Amino acid sequence: MNSGSSDKYPFSIDLVSKASFIIIVSTGLLELFFTEKVLLSSGYIIGVLLALLSRERSNVIIAVILALIFVGISFARVDDEMFKTVLITRAYALVGLSVSGYFILRFLRRETKTRNQQLLMSGIFSHGTQGIVLARLTGEIVMVNPFAEKMFGYEKDALLGTGIDRLIRPSTEDELQLQDRTTNSYRKESLGSDHNERKFPIEISVNQYDSAGQVYTITFVTDITIHKKNEEILLAQKKELEVVNQQLEAFSYSVSHDLRSPLRAVDGYARMLEEDFGAVLDVEGNRLLTNVQKSAQRMGSLIDDLLTFSRLGRKELKKAVVDMNKLANAALAEINLSFQNNATVTIHPLPQVMADASLLGHVVINLLSNAIKYSAKSASPQVDVSATTEDDSITVCIRDNGVGFDMNYVHKLFNVFQRLHLESEFEGTGVGLAIAQRIVQKHGGSIWATATEGAGASFYFRLPIEKF
Amino acid sequence: MDMENLIVEILLIEDSEHDAEMTKRALKRHKITNGVIHLKNGVEALDFLFGVGQFEGRDIDEKPKVILLDLKMPKMDGLEVLERIKANDLTKKIPVVILTSSKENPDIQKCYALGANSYLVKPVDFAGFMDAVSHLGMYWVMLNQPPN
Numbered sequence: 001m002n003s004g005s006s007d008k009y010p011f012s013i014d015l016v017s018k019a020s021f022i023i024i025v026s027t028g029l030l031e032l033f034f035t036e037k038v039l040l041s042s043g044y045i046i047g048v049l050l051a052l053l054s055r056e057r058s059n060v061i062i063a064v065i066l067a068l069i070f071v072g073i074s075f076a077r078v079d080d081e082m083f084k085t086v087l088i089t090r091a092y093a094l095v096g097l098s099v100s101g102y103f104i105l106r107f108l109r110r111e112t113k114t115r116n117q118q119l120l121m122s123g124i125f126s127h128g129t130q131g132i133v134l135a136r137l138t139g140e141i142v143m144v145n146p147f148a149e150k151m152f153g154y155e156k157d158a159l160l161g162t163g164i165d166r167l168i169r170p171s172t173e174d175e176l177q178l179q180d181r182t183t184n185s186y187r188k189e190s191l192g193s194d195h196n197e198r199k200f201p202i203e204i205s206v207n208q209y210d211s212a213g214q215v216y217t218i219t220f221v222t223d224i225t226i227h228k229k230n231e232e233i234l235l236a237q238k239k240e241l242e243v244v245n246q247q248l249e250a251f252s253y254s255v256s257h258d259l260r261s262p263l264r265a266v267d268g269y270a271r272m273l274e275e276d277f278g279a280v281l282d283v284e285g286n287r288l289l290t291n292v293q294k295s296a297q298r299m300g301s302l303i304d305d306l307l308t309f310s311r312l313g314r315k316e317l318k319k320a321v322v323d324m325n326k327l328a329n330a331a332l333a334e335i336n337l338s339f340q341n342n343a344t345v346t347i348h349p350l351p352q353v354m355a356d357a358s359l360l361g362h363v364v365i366n367l368l369s370n371a372i373k374y375s376a377k378s379a380s381p382q383v384d385v386s387a388t389t390e391d392d393s394i395t396v397c398i399r400d401n402g403v404g405f406d407m408n409y410v411h412k413l414f415n416v417f418q419r420l421h422l423e424s425e426f427e428g429t430g431v432g433l434a435i436a437q438r439i440v441q442k443h444g445g446s447i448w449a450t451a452t453e454g455a456g457a458s459f460y461f462r463l464p465i466e467k468f
Numbered sequence: 469m470d471m472e473n474l475i476v477e478i479l480l481i482e483d484s485e486h487d488a489e490m491t492k493r494a495l496k497r498h499k500i501t502n503g504v505i506h507l508k509n510g511v512e513a514l515d516f517l518f519g520v521g522q523f524e525g526r527d528i529d530e531k532p533k534v535i536l537l538d539l540k541m542p543k544m545d546g547l548e549v550l551e552r553i554k555a556n557d558l559t560k561k562i563p564v565v566i567l568t569s570s571k572e573n574p575d576i577q578k579c580y581a582l583g584a585n586s587y588l589v590k591p592v593d594f595a596g597f598m599d600a601v602s603h604l605g606m607y608w609v610m611l612n613q614p615p616n
Contacts, residue, residue, distance in 0.1 A: 257540055257569040264569070264592050265486035271594035272493065293594070300592030 017059040020050030024063055028070025032077075041090050044071075048094060052101040055109065064098045131221035137208075139163045142216065151223055153195035168192055168204060168219065184208035192221065201228045245314065256307050260300065267296035298429075302417075305431035309416060312435055317356040317442060319466075324350035324364075324396065327357065328385050331365040335372060343372045343381035343400075350387045351394055354466040359439045363447075366432045367398045367459045373426055374457065375402030392465050393445070399458040404451035413449055436461070477503035477609050479532040481513040481549060482567070483541040487590070491536065491567075494601035500609055505532070510544030513537075514552055517559050531562050534608035539568045539575060547575055547582070554583035563608055 027043025044067040051063035068091055075087045125132060131148030135141050141159050149156055152167050159167075169191040185207040192202040205220040270292040278286060328347045335341075345368070353360070368383065375381035384399040405413070405420040412418040414437040419430040433447075440447045440461045451457035477500065482488045488506045495504055507513045513535075515521035519528040535553065539546035546566065553559045565586040566579050579587055588604060591597050 260569045260590075260592050261484055261487065264490070264590060264594070264597060265484075267592065268486065268490045268594040268597065272490075297593050303592075 014054055016050050017054040017056065017063070020047045020054070020059070020063050021066060023047040023050065024066045024070070028066070028073070031070065031074060041093070044090070044094055045097065048098050049101070052098065052105055055105055057102065060098050060102055064094055067094050131219075131223075133164060133167065133219045133221065135164045135217050135219070137215050137217065139165055148221060151194070151221065152192065164217075164219065166193065168202070168221065189224070192223070200225050248310070248314070252307055252310055256303060259303050263296050263300055263303075267293050267300075270296070298423075302429050302431075305429045305435075306416075309431050309435050309438065312359065312362070312438055315359070317359065319354050319356055322353050322355045322357045322360055324353055324360075324387065327361055328364055328368070331361060331368050334365060335369045339369075341372045341376055341381070343375055343383050345372070345383045346385065348384070348386040350385070350396065351389055353394055353463050355443055355463060356439075359442070363436045363439050363461065364396075364398075366436045367461075370432065370459070371398050371400035371402065371457070373402075373428075374404075374421075375400040378402055389465075393462050394465060395460055395462045397458055397460050399456065401456040404453045404455055404457045405449075406453050407451060410449060410451075414447065476505055476530060476532040477534075478505070478605060479513065479516070479535045480504060480506045481508075481510065481535065481541070481546070482506065482538040483508050484538070487538070487567075490594070490597060491601050494598040495605040497598070497602050498606045498610075500605050503532075509541055510546070510549040513549055514544075517553065517562075518556070528558065531559070533563070533612070533614055534605075535562055535564045536604070537564055537566055539566060539579075547578060550579060550582050550584060561614075563612065563614075565604060565608065 024044055024047035027047065030043070047067060048060070048063050051060045054060075071087050071091050071094070075084055078084060078087075125145050128145060128147055131151045132143075132145040133141060133148050134143035141162055141164055144154075144156055144159050146156075148167075149159070152159075185205075187203065187205040189201065189203050191199045193199055201224050203222045203224050206217055208215055208217050210216075270289050274281075274286065274289050274293075278289075281289065325347065328350060332345055332347070368385070371383040372381065375383060378401050380401075382401045385396070386399075387394055387396045389395075403421070403426075409420055413420065414433045416434040417430045418434075419428060421428075437447050440463070443463055445461055445463040447459070447461040449457060449459045478495065480488060480491055482491065488508075492501075492504060492506065495501070505516070507516060512522075516523045516526065517528065517531075519526040537546045537549060546568075550564055550566070553562065553564060560583070563585040564583070565588060566584045567588050567590055569590050576587055586604075588600060591600060
């Protein structure tokens with residue numbers, strides 16, 4: 001923006017003004033030292049005229065003062081009364097020239113400015129991409145712009161003098177009540193009617209103004225057909241989504257209810273068989289029976305986890321400030337209640353985050369219980385929870401010294417029903433990490449893991465920092 | 469069916485034979501065997517309570533101590549049965565325990581709004597189920613003090 005820097009100075013001395021000052025000064029010096037008494041008025045006049053050309057009042061004043069100083073010096077130096085009269089006349093002439101010249105120039109400048117502005121305004125009127133309709137209070141159309149002609153499909157002459165109601169559906173009494181009467185201006189959606197009586201949605205912005213005792217209404221008209229169509233499409237899509245969501249809800253319910261009922265029967269009858277005829281069956285018979293029950297129960301947990309997974313995916317986030325320290329300690333307490341373990345869990349200071357507390361709790365419980373579960377077979381199980389804060393995110397790390405996993409299969413880790421260990425080694429349905437990932441992603445974050453087989457795993461999740 | 473003069477302690481309204489069998493078995497553990505009536509649909513249950521239809525002439529002052537009501541049933545579902553029971557002065561004081569297979573049920577709020585006295589999710593595992601039902605039976609039949 002260097003070009004604009006000259007604007008900062010109130011007195012911009014351009015080349016023309018410089019020339020004018022030089023001419024005046026050299027005229028004065030010539031008169032003083034070389035050609036005393038020689039009339040060099042033309043030099044001063046040219047100088048002042050040049051200063052006038054610069055259109056800066058300050059430049060004109062400087063030029064006139066310079067010229068007057070030299071005239072004054074000459075006046076003081078000469079004795080000739082006749083010449084003194086000439087010099088006084090010259091001073092008056094210079095002042096008169098500059099003042100009148102200045103005002104003439106200023107007038108001319110204003111004229112051009114007004115004309116330019118008028119041109120600009122009429123340009124906006126005739127090239128604007130909004131219909132503009134000017135009408136009297138009675139509704140009689142006084143002026144329309146070409147865009148309005150095009151929009152409504154009429155020639156200008158066919159519209160002038162007719163009522164604006166022909167183009168724009170008049171406001172109802174109710175709508176008039178709502179209008180802001182203090183400013184007489186309002187904006188609303190309405191219907192337009194073109195020369196074929198075709199109706200189309202428009203938005204109008206109406207204002208009243210007073211011009212030479214006559215009150216006019218000026219109406220800006222925008223065709224919002226496309227806008228309305230898009231709105232309709234969006235609404236239709238929204239409805240469709242709602243229907244799909246409802247179907248999914250019904251499906252979930254039905255899955256949980258209808259799949260669980262027969263499962264309960266399988267488990268129940270196997271148990272009844274065991275209770276009533278366990279004594280009759282041999283060891284192998286009882287083993288088979290136990291396996292039936294175990295499988296039914298496992299199927300039950302799979303259904304539950306799957307439902308949790310689908311429900312969490314659809315649940316809306318309720319974000320609030322969450323103290324991760326409290327969250328992690330609560331998670332640990334819950335885990336210790338639900339299964340026996342001898343892990344040493346160290347929770348380092350954790351930051352506050354903006355998140356859905358119950359969902360984030362789900363993530364922490366999942367990662368922490370995994371860490372405890374998969375390190376349970378180590379000599380001294382160690383689990384470490386820590387966090388690092390970057391500029392725009394917080395990364396939480398949960399590290400254990402357990403069995404780890406093969407990094408070749410890390411890409412499968414977060415998929416539903418994917419497990420990297422056998423059910424007989426470590427219990428689980430393979431849904432937990434998928435749920436954790438879904439929750440973290442819903443928060444706009446990411447989750448990943450690194451591990452060495454036999455030497456522990458580290459699970460990380462990163463959440464973006466949001467303003468509290 | 470000779471139910472006219474039977475003392476009814478528990479009215480089980482459940483369409484699943486299997487669930488009903490397991491429920492009865494659980495109640496049996498607490499020696500609750502007499503007075504357990506199992507009806508397989510809502511219409512039958514209402515007929516029983518109001519002494520109409522096939523239960524014409526039943527002494528309707530003989531009210532069960534508790535009604536165990538399954539929600540998902542063909543034809544008239546549990547919600548409707550509940551609404552009818554709680555809407556009638558004759559039956560509205562009878563405690564109703566809702567039994568359902570799922571905690572996903574969106575109707576849990578509705579049930580309480582209609583006046584359900586308890587809401588129980590049947591556990592998948594048999595042991596859990598037996599526990600839940602036997603506690604339930606014991607509480608409502610032996611411990612709870614009915615209104616009259």
